[in-house]
Amino acid sequence: MMKIRDVSKHFTVKKGSSLSRTRQIVRAVQNVTLDWDLGDFVAIVGESGCGKSTLGRMLAGITPPTSGTITLDGEILGGARGGAQRKAFARMAQLIPQDPYAALNPVRRIKDLFYDPLSYHKMVPRGQIQERVEELLTMVGLNPANVMNKYPNQLSGGQRQRVVVARALTVDPKFLIADESVSMVDVSLRIGIMDNMKAISRQRQLGLMFITHDFRVARYIAQGGRIAVMYLGQIIEQGPTEEVLKQPMHPYTQALISAVPILEGREQRVSEVLPKSYELTGVVPHEGCPFEPRCPLATDICVKQAPELEADPVIAEHLVACHFSTPREMVRDLRVTSA
Amino acid sequence: MSDVVQVSRLSIVFPSDQGPVKAVDNISFTVREGESIGIVGESGSGKSTVAFALFDSVPDPGEITGGEVTYEGGVKLFELSEEAKRRFYWSKASMVFQAAQNTLNPILRISQQIEDIADAHKMDKRAALARATELFDTMYIDSGRVLSAYPHELSGGMKQRVSIALALLLGPRLVVLDEPTTALDVISQAAVLRILDNVRRESAISFVFITHDISVIAHVVDRVIVMYGGKIVETGPVEKIVANPSHPYTRGLIASIPPLVGDLSETRALPGQPANLLNLPKGCAFADRCELKQQRCLTEMPQIRTIGPDAEAACHVL
Numbered sequence: 001m002m003k004i005r006d007v008s009k010h011f012t013v014k015k016g017s018s019l020s021r022t023r024q025i026v027r028a029v030q031n032v033t034l035d036w037d038l039g040d041f042v043a044i045v046g047e048s049g050c051g052k053s054t055l056g057r058m059l060a061g062i063t064p065p066t067s068g069t070i071t072l073d074g075e076i077l078g079g080a081r082g083g084a085q086r087k088a089f090a091r092m093a094q095l096i097p098q099d100p101y102a103a104l105n106p107v108r109r110i111k112d113l114f115y116d117p118l119s120y121h122k123m124v125p126r127g128q129i130q131e132r133v134e135e136l137l138t139m140v141g142l143n144p145a146n147v148m149n150k151y152p153n154q155l156s157g158g159q160r161q162r163v164v165v166a167r168a169l170t171v172d173p174k175f176l177i178a179d180e181s182v183s184m185v186d187v188s189l190r191i192g193i194m195d196n197m198k199a200i201s202r203q204r205q206l207g208l209m210f211i212t213h214d215f216r217v218a219r220y221i222a223q224g225g226r227i228a229v230m231y232l233g234q235i236i237e238q239g240p241t242e243e244v245l246k247q248p249m250h251p252y253t254q255a256l257i258s259a260v261p262i263l264e265g266r267e268q269r270v271s272e273v274l275p276k277s278y279e280l281t282g283v284v285p286h287e288g289c290p291f292e293p294r295c296p297l298a299t300d301i302c303v304k305q306a307p308e309l310e311a312d313p314v315i316a317e318h319l320v321a322c323h324f325s326t327p328r329e330m331v332r333d334l335r336v337t338s339a
Numbered sequence: 340m341s342d343v344v345q346v347s348r349l350s351i352v353f354p355s356d357q358g359p360v361k362a363v364d365n366i367s368f369t370v371r372e373g374e375s376i377g378i379v380g381e382s383g384s385g386k387s388t389v390a391f392a393l394f395d396s397v398p399d400p401g402e403i404t405g406g407e408v409t410y411e412g413g414v415k416l417f418e419l420s421e422e423a424k425r426r427f428y429w430s431k432a433s434m435v436f437q438a439a440q441n442t443l444n445p446i447l448r449i450s451q452q453i454e455d456i457a458d459a460h461k462m463d464k465r466a467a468l469a470r471a472t473e474l475f476d477t478m479y480i481d482s483g484r485v486l487s488a489y490p491h492e493l494s495g496g497m498k499q500r501v502s503i504a505l506a507l508l509l510g511p512r513l514v515v516l517d518e519p520t521t522a523l524d525v526i527s528q529a530a531v532l533r534i535l536d537n538v539r540r541e542s543a544i545s546f547v548f549i550t551h552d553i554s555v556i557a558h559v560v561d562r563v564i565v566m567y568g569g570k571i572v573e574t575g576p577v578e579k580i581v582a583n584p585s586h587p588y589t590r591g592l593i594a595s596i597p598p599l600v601g602d603l604s605e606t607r608a609l610p611g612q613p614a615n616l617l618n619l620p621k622g623c624a625f626a627d628r629c630e631l632k633q634q635r636c637l638t639e640m641p642q643i644r645t646i647g648p649d650a651e652a653a654c655h656v657l
Contacts, residue, residue: 047524047526186381190595191595192610257599263593278530333598
């Protein structure tokens with residue numbers, strides 16, 4: 001089990017010329033608390049700049065948190081064991097990066113991309129490496145004979161994305177963190193890749209976290225799991241996937257769902273929440289709610305006081321951080337009403 | 340209603356080491372005045388190549404091997420001189436690209452770029468700036484700030500809105516948008532689509548949207564053209580294509596878009612990989628991925644035919 005407690009990540013950004021340099025602190029992730037167990041599917045949803053990728057990198061042990069703790073099976077990440085622990089952690093949690101074009105070394109053949117992690121982590125005896133690579137490629141739905149000896153540029157975007165997934169599996173991780181792992185792939189091929197990731201995670205009882213800006217992707221991957229919505233570094237709503245989609249409570253979640261394109265005729269929008277601004281407004285200007293500057297419901301209290309992430313009185317697992325949270329139906333399924 | 344552009348029997352080939360790639364193979368369609376159409380397909384379907392052909396700008400080494408693009412008033416695009424084409428673009432037909440950040444000049448203020456367009460088309464600069472300000476107002480762009488800004492000072496969504504405003508500046512009859520929102524966040528995407536929907540409802544401008552995600556454009560188009568392996572496989576009114584698609588490929592595309600609410604069991608992956616244009620089969624290009632394929636599909640290429648009001652499809656099994 002991975003326990004994430006009050007984790008924050010702050011970056012210092014230098015601004016101005018060398019004569020008048022000022023430092024600004026960007027709070028990429030702010031006090032995130034989350035339990036993530038084996039077999040648990042979680043989708044993290046938010047716009048660019050909400051801190052979702054930074055959170056993913058911290059959970060994969062790539063970026064150390066500024067404060068807070070991440071414990072894995074009782075051991076704190078970044079603790080006394082140093083390098084050995086990092087290596088052990090890398091074997092437990094693997095990141096599947098977003099861009100399958102950038103993630104694969106263009107001058108190495110597909111099979112060579114697997115040799116380093118397999119031998120560094122001593123996953124299999126030398127003689128069995130080839131066999132293991134074939135197994136991994138088959139697992140992600142590729143025909144090893146067709147791709148093993150090719151270079152990344154000889155594969156399609158969808159095939160590359162599958163190679164990236166297979167490579168994350170080389171070290172037998174327990175937790176997979178997929179960062180926008182289908183956003184660069186044609187819509188028609190996304191379901192196939194997601195089905196494959198879900199099937200692998202189920203068979204091996206992995207914890208799967210999927211970071212995305214697309215609620216359709218979030219729902220599909222985290223079916224029966226959970227969705228957490230992030231805004232400017234904080235989780236502002238969290239709950240069982242179907243609950244969050246059927247009855248979103250935070251105006252930001254409602255605005256995000258309002259922005260998802262739907263197929264009219266199959267689905268119908270029943271209400272819409274529009275943010276006051278279409279652009280993400282950078283740094284929080286006050287101690288209040290981070291969404292206040294864009295929120296159509298905001299009042300004075302939202303400027304003065306930050307809302308806590310609290311449980312819904314009806315569904316305890318559904319948490320929301322808003323002074324004016326109200327459940328609202330956004331989209332209706334027309335296939336049911338017509339049947 | 341008159342046709343703004345007519346594409347007839349267009350074929351485009353890219354020579355390669357492994358033989359010619361037929362990116363676009365004998366396709367015909369028209370865009371009527373005030374109509375908005377969507378060209379939908381996967382990577383490699385030829386949809387972007389069609390967009391480039393509408394401007395006779397197919398990237399090298401691509402070559403138009405047959406067919407005609409005829410604009411309103413009998414203007415045959417491929418017969419125009421370079422100078423005539425230059426004047427034609429922007430004023431009669433304009434294009435918005437996927438990555439807006441690459442189309443704005445990074446070292447010029449937005450106002451300067453507007454003046455340059457005016458200059459090239461012998462339009463009064465002040466009139467152009469006034470028109471741009473009007474357009475910006477309808478697109479939630481703060482012209483006071485944006486006109487004097489450099490592109491890097493604007494967000495991706497804002498740059499894309501500016502590109503759309505520039506494409507509309509000279510009052511064109513046709514605007515072609517290639518994946519106009521793919522690089523944007525959901526909320527900016529919704530804003531851009533809302534703006535485009537307003538523009539198309541309030542003007543007689545025709546639009547061609549190119550995309551791999553039909554759900555993105557379903558709300559802003561009247562008619563959809565589905566391409567596969569360089570050919571048109573289905574066309575029809577958007578309501579029909581979404582609710583009742585005919586071609587097995589179109590059905591597969593729709594079924595691969597997960598709904599936001601309700602039953603997910605009908606959501607299915609489209610099996611296999613997009614058609615390989617280097618090695619197209621003798622029969623239907625979609626046959627190897629098709630659930631309904633018959634012997635005939637492997638040997639005989641299906642021709643596009645009328646299947647209903649304003650609807651066509653190329654499939655033996657229908």
